[in-house]
Amino acid sequence: MxxxxxxxxxxxxxxxxxxxxxxxxxxxxxxxxxxxxxxxxxxxxxxxxxxxxxxxxxxxxxxxxxxxxxxxxxxxxxxxxxxxxxxxxxxxxxxxxxxxxxxxxxxxxxxxxxxxxxxxxxxxxxxxxxxxxxxxxxxxxxxxxxxxxxxxxxxxxxxxxxxxxxxxxxxxxxxxxxxxxxxxxxxxxxxxxxxxxxxFGLDEEDEIGMLPLLMNPEALGRNNHSVLEPAHILHLNFLLPQDYQREWRFLFSTTTHGESFSMLLGKIIDKGPTIIVIVDDHHHMFGGFASQSWTLSPKFQGDVKCFLFTLLPEVKVFHPTGYNEHFMYLNYHQQSMPNGLGMGGQFNYWGLWLDGEFGGGQCSDVCTTYNKYTMLSENKKFLVKHLEIWGVGPAPLSSEEKGERPGILDKDPTARKILELAGKPEHSAGLRGEAVA
The missing domain is CATH 1.10.238 (Recoverin; domain 1)
Incomplete structure (x- = not known):
């Protein structure tokens, strides 16, 4: 022996x-x-x-x-x-x-x-x-x-x-x-x-930390801060695909930008994958990871990398079931479709929903899109007390950086007016950089 x-x-x-x-x-x-x-x-x-x-x-x-x-x-x-x-x-x-x-x-x-x-x-x-x-x-x-x-x-x-x-x-x-x-x-x-x-003194000098690097802390504005703690950030960061764990970018919060849905859209559209964090009127903290850039569309988008989560009063994560592909939905200024931002579920029965009339939201008690889902908020309908959105991973290239030509509406303001006279207003108006700066 x-x-x-x-x-x-x-x-x-x-x-x-x-x-x-x-x-x-x-x-x-x-x-x-x-x-x-x-x-x-x-x-x-x-x-x-x-x-x-x-x-x-x-x-x-x-x-x-x-x-x-x-x-x-x-x-x-x-x-x-x-x-x-x-x-x-x-x-x-x-x-x-x-x-x-x-x-x-x-x-x-x-x-x-x-x-x-x-x-x-x-x-x-x-x-x-x-x-x-x-x-x-x-x-x-x-x-x-x-x-x-x-x-x-x-x-x-x-x-x-x-x-x-x-x-x-x-x-x-x-x-x-x-x-x-x-x-x-x-x-x-x-x-x-x-x-x-x-x-033990065996750490590697090039070891990447478990916390991501915040690329633009100045964007939050003076005296503004996230509702997240470092432990929350580390937890959420580890849930992300590895390519998105190195960098986070601040995109939007109600304390910095106010309560405006059009402002929110202007800050998140075409900005790459995002993490949404919400605090409701009962102090529940929850949100979701959107694996693709947000774009306005009457159809669901996203893929199986998306997930929902809660941070307070409990920490839980809800990954896709594979039952459907209702991962991400974003629409605005549409009469025949729901106007707002949704993740999971279906129209009127959302896993997570932020209404286009900023300030309210919904969480269904059942969501077939995400596994072992339980209602994120205290009540099915909630008030948004705080909202913040983070871009994760490298920032996507702008149109100029990609070498793309400006669209017809950028080059010819008359074309925009013709659309309005024809009863087809430009739904992206107010979402462009110059409108939300």
Whole structure:
């Protein structure tokens, strides 16, 4: 048995290269001013990690690494936590997490509430570190979001990430289920890779942060900020297709632009994929991701990348069922069609609807477009207390940048007048840049 244990230890050590062991040693030496050749002890961790981790997660990691007060380990053994959680098999990851959070049986079963708390602590520690290091992404949002940490909101996000772990008949999570969940939950794998990489000095310089870069913070105007918290932004950003996770652009909010549907249209049409965030008159926060540029049309648009979500009072995500393709709808100044912005459902039975007469909206209690949908707002009809829209991913090229010629209505104002006299007004009037600037 002793030989087997030694073999396992050697296998783990081999997952760290000589260069990586040197990097860990250098990080310890530089931060703690101690000779780690004699081994790493709990005092070193308390000095090195206390600024990066919140207290509860620091205690869990140090208890895993140093089960006894006077415990001491080599640098290779110290790096075992990184190896197991970042490079280990799903079985190894699950077993390590179980040991970190504490098991409830000989089968290493973990309490669901403990697992949610662990994930919440991991998320909060990451956000704490981002703020401390003043990353480029964090600074781009500084002063434009609510930066105070709301533990309940972070716990709600962690609960949504862990939702598939919940057992109907037991508060305990079997190891097999934990392994399956780790295989499918990419956000926790990313948090482990990024956060533990920083803790052990193995982070990559070109590592892309989990927060997007806000490209135009000045567009919100002075003293205006989003209703989102950094945790909300990270959560929504991770749900996006990877190509859209690097950059966000502010497009519209009621605090910056006022309550005007035509103004809203002018800010979102042909601006690429968008995230819509709404706060209703009962303080529910919810919205949707539109995977394509908004355009005026009597037909539904979008694709299966679209989704709806809630952030308050619960965090939930609703992905397409495949039953229909009623993902995005936008129309205005039409007598025979609904005028407004919709996502999911069907006419008069919307998953999410913003009326063209700005200020009101609807959410049906049933929506066949999105899976496991529950009504987003408190009531079917709601009042919009706040609305904001974000462009995600690189900004699409303008007509000039594409080298396109201006349309006939741009070159000949007479053509516009003829349409009006014929009873066919230009429905895009008021939506162009010069009309909404």
């Amino acid at each position: 002793g030989n087997n244990n030694s073999k396992k230890k050697r296998t783990r050590k081999c997952r760290l290269s000589v260069c990586e062991i040197t990097r860990i040693s250098d990080a310890l030496d530089g931060s703690c001013s101690v000779d780690v050749s004699k081994g790493v002890n709990i005092d070193v961790i308390q000095v090195l990690w206390k600024q990066e981790l919140i207290p509860s997660l620091l205690v869990q990691y140090q208890n895993y690494l140093f089960p006894h007060v006077n415990s001491r380990c080599s640098v290779e053994e110290f790096g075992d936590l990184y190896v197991q959680l970042v490079r280990g098999s799903y079985e190894e990851k699950a077993l390590t997490i179980a040991k970190v959070v504490g098991t409830e049986s000989d089968d290493h079963e973990v309490l669901y509430d403990k697992m949610v708390k662990y994930v919440a602590d991991l998320l909060q520690s990451y956000l704490k570190g981002v703020e401390r290091r003043k990353t480029r992404e964090f600074l781009s949002w500084h002063g434009k979001v609510i930066e105070s940490v709301n533990n309940e909101n972070i716990l709600a996000i962690a609960n949504d990430w862990c939702r598939d772990l919940k057992q109907e008949d037991s508060p305990l999570i079997p190891m097999e289920k934990l392994e399956q969940w780790l295989h499918s939950c990419g956000v926790v794998a990313t948090l482990h890779r990024v956060e533990l990489g920083i803790l």
